[in-house]
Amino acid sequence: MSTGSVEQFQQSLSRLDTAWTVVSPDDLATTVADLVDPPAVGAELPFDDLSLAETPVTLGPSPAQLRDAVTGVTGSRMGIASLGTVAVEFRKEGDEFVALYPERHVVVIKASDLRSDLGDAFGWIRREFEADRQSFILATGPSSTGDMGALVQGVHGPEQVHIVIVRDNE
Incomplete structure (x- = not known):
């Protein structure tokens, strides 16, 4: 995808008060480690060349681990640059649960x-x-x-979202 789409996505995220970071594939594990508030759970990323294995994230969490988690980390295979939207897929790895239950959601795209x-x-x-x-x-x-009147965050999902955009071809 063009640099323009990344810039448009960043602008859309900023309008939504959604934090974002752009990283190289080599910096992903360190960045995720810096972004998670423990305890953290995750769904293994849906990419052949990126993984959460080297991060402080519990993969395939139990219901108790999911309930106690502060941060959930998932991957997304599609984002909409003009809206700042990401697709969270329902997979056996538990993406939906990991994305919706913890108060903080870190998305890798x-x-x-x-x-x-x-x-x-x-x-x-x-x-x-x-x-x-x-x-x-x-x-x-x-x-x-x-x-319920005033705008309330975190009722139906995470209160905080941070998007990690991984640069390609590095």
Whole structure:
């Protein structure tokens, strides 16, 4: 994906008060370690060349570990640059639970997995559905609701989100 999409994604995230960091693949483990507040749980990343194995994150957490976790770390194979949105996939690794239960969610996404807008994102989603991968949450910033009056964060998901954008081809 072009540098323009990364910059647009960063601008969208900033408008949402969502923190972000851009890293090289070699710096991912150190960056994740710096971003997590323990105890931290995670779902193994959906990328062949990136892993959470060298981070202080418990992979495949038990229900008790998930309940006690402060930080959850997942990967995303699609982001929408114009909206600051990421797709959280339902996989056997537990991405949805890891993304929604802890108060802090750290998302790892490759720069090449950013789509410029909804039209591009819907094309990706269509191909995923055709491949029988049909359960995604499209998450934009921290969870918030205004249905009780004032805007409240963290009611239906994490209070804080940090997106780690991994540069490609380094």
